[in-house]
Amino acid sequence: MIPYGKQNITEQDILAVTEALKGDFLTQGPTILKFEKLFAEYIGCKYAVAVANGTAALHLNALALNVKPGDKVITTPITFAASANCIRYCGGEVVFADIDNDTYLLDIEKVEALLKAAPKGTYQGIVPVDFAGRAIDLEAFRKLADEYGLWIIQDSCHSPGGYFIDSKGQKQNCGNGNFADLAIFSFHPVKHIATGEGGMITTNDEKLYKKLLELRTHGITRDASIFQNSVSFAAGQEVPENSAYPGWYMEMQTLGYNYRFTDFQAALGISQLSRAHQGLERRKEIAKKYNEHFSNHNKIKGHSGFVEGHAYHLYVIEVEDRLGLYNFLREHKIFAQIHYIPCHLMPYYQQFGWKKNDMPKAEEYYKNCLSLPLYPTLTNQEQDFVLECIERFFKL
């Protein structure tokens, strides 16, 4: 069986998890801090906050940015639903803008048109997605966001290790916090780094970082410098006003959640992260072979192509008889996948008035898109078999 994506668990990973299980902490221990630090180094940002999953990361971001009922936030219809849902968790309104035909990414011109058409202050934020692993040009989005006073949450679930080249010719890693206020990653088994469930938030903003730590753990703080109750109340008896707060004391100051990650997952994450570069190189190799095969192919309407900085989470082709090819591949135990059914046409979002033809490019893309197997342990032989089956299908 050849899936579209798959985790790669090695003996080294298993050993790392076993060691963590023997330690003093299953959760809230030092391994999480270590993973956060190493991940921040890998991405090139100041702060990283490990959380239960990518969706929790998105939810915490929306909370940290104070999304409220009635807030309007723009995102792409070609993404996993969670990119939009996080706004709904806070009662905000999701406004979809169409994709660009060539990149499959949120089209900045469509976003700009929305912003221009409404009075300033109508929209509060944008959630751009590095769909398929292709880094979106966040420098351009930042410029636009600043013009209209918007925040940016970058959904980088597909793009750890990906980058774009900015206007000064510098590499800008996905999620490095230079342009977005907050960025998120997922460690679901199909993503580049797998910890079962898991997610990470990255940022360069210290204030947001501190807020996220609080929100991750019930809204509780142990930072004495911001305690609101008096020290005598905390002590349970009259003590001089300048006394230290007792060791047990903490305050719940906002409504938070338990979105924590565990130490044994962090151990797996650290071990996985040490091979992230290697995995990315292998993904690029596989993508390159697909590129060579599909360039000038008369049956392929479009494909992921070669782009510098692409993290190749997915390799998407566009093909006329997508259903036929999908089923033919399945008969040969090749499980290609569709990314994504346009979010705005999910019945949940249709209740807000979204309907067919609202996003013509995303809807056209959906008719033909197919994600081919792409993961580091896919062998050359397996990839050849995938290509052979595709050609056999075209000859039917």
Ligand SMILES: *Cc1c(COP(=O)(O)O)cnc(C)c1O
């Ligand atoms: C996987 C994914 C998520 C959600 O991550 P989970 O860890 O599964 O909650 C969000 N956005 C995108 C683009 C994803 O691919």
